[in-house]
Amino acid sequence: MITLDDLRAAAARIEGRVLRTPTVPSHALSKATGAEIVLKLDNLQAVGSFKERGAANKLALLTPEERSRGVITVSAGNHAQGVARHASLLGIDAVIVMPRFTPAAKVTRTAAWGARVVLEGNNFAEATAHADALCAAEGRVFVHPYDDPAVMAGQGTFALELFEDAGPLDVFVGPIGGGGLLSGCAVAASALRPEMDIIGVQVEAYSSLSAFPGDELMPPGGATIAEGIAVLQIGRQPLSVIRDHVSRVLVVPERAVEDAITLMAEGAKQVSEGAGAAALAAVLTYPELFRGKRVALPVTGGNIDSRILANTLLRTLLRDGRLLCLKMEIPDRPGVLADISRTIGDAGGNIIEVSHQRLFTAASVQAAELEVMIEARDPLHAQQIMEELAKTYIVRRV
Secondary structure, eight states: OOOHHHHHHHHHHHBTTBOOOOEEEOHHHHHHHSSEEEEEEGGGSTTSBTHHHHHHHHHHTOOHHHHHHOEEEEOSSHHHHHHHHHHHHHTOOEEEEEOTTSOHHHHHHHHHTTOEEEEOOSSHHHHHHHHHHHHHHHTOEEOOSSSSHHHHHHHHHHHHHHHHHHOSOSEEEEEOSSSHHHHHHHHHHHHHOTTSEEEEEEEGGGOTTTTTTSOOOOOOOOOOSOGGGOOSSOOHHHHHHHHHHOOEEEEEOHHHHHHHHHHHHHTSOOOOOHHHHHHHHHHHHOGGGTTTSEEEEEEOBOOOOHHHHHHHHHHHHHHHTSEEEEEEEEEOSTTHHHHHHHHHHHTTOEEEEEEEEOSSSOSSTTEEEEEEEEEOSSHHHHHHHHHHHHTTSEEEEO
């Protein structure tokens, strides 16, 4: 099992190849959560993720003979990019197997580092089976994304930097997919900050440790915005470390992850993918566990598809009441749209989108249905706009 010495050796090995990322306090997140939040920004790595650390350490340890054979790995994106980049830097031929439905941005970025990308399987397990077959057929070295001591030690360098830069901490909260990051950080914490509480986070669809510290469960799987931690079963080596050093594992719903992505963007001014915002989602979901404490949160990655990010922000704005979607049945006569627009403008609202349907949706041929999307300052302002419109029209909030 890895030790603090392994982490320190990994840190020396990858120095200059992996960015030492900033550790910063976030006053906006602290205000929103009631805890004193400190962020470590590994979304600023060259590949946009902490996964570069473990990949760099593992590849640096390969013998000349192993390098000549080439490497292969399986990943939903971030580990893939880390292996592809550092294989390129070391002149090692790399094959990356990714599930078919991996976000396009991660596939494109992985290929851009010079690796051969193979899209195979509908999920991580099927992609892994194909990678194993290719590995045997081509004689390559398999670089496991998390169940490997060298990878775990590389990920643990994250905590070494954090502890040097952050000052006193009460809690470290980290996401759990395969367990490489949290296990590496837990080893560092147990040696350097034994008084600190270590908490893991999983999403509902991939909550294999929801009965922690009991037996590992087989979660249902399925779609999640946190695809970076969408792993059905944690690695066996990380699991043994987590059971020894992690105090609890929290499970967060999809909505909390979406809210955390938005808060990270608006408050901390950081773009985060779902897995990268999972730790903040835990603080938002279980505020009583963290209130008044100094809490370190890893922003583990920023590789989120632009369309998904845009949709997430809009969904959160709708839930918060800062976007207001209204349906109105209106009389089909000249000047009505102008009156509605004037009413919204006079109330301080900003019209984002309008859909006007005469033919199919209205109850009467002399009526029309109007759907309008309005930007408001806050939920109270949204309610005021709706009340002004309701004085004249039948209004239904969507």
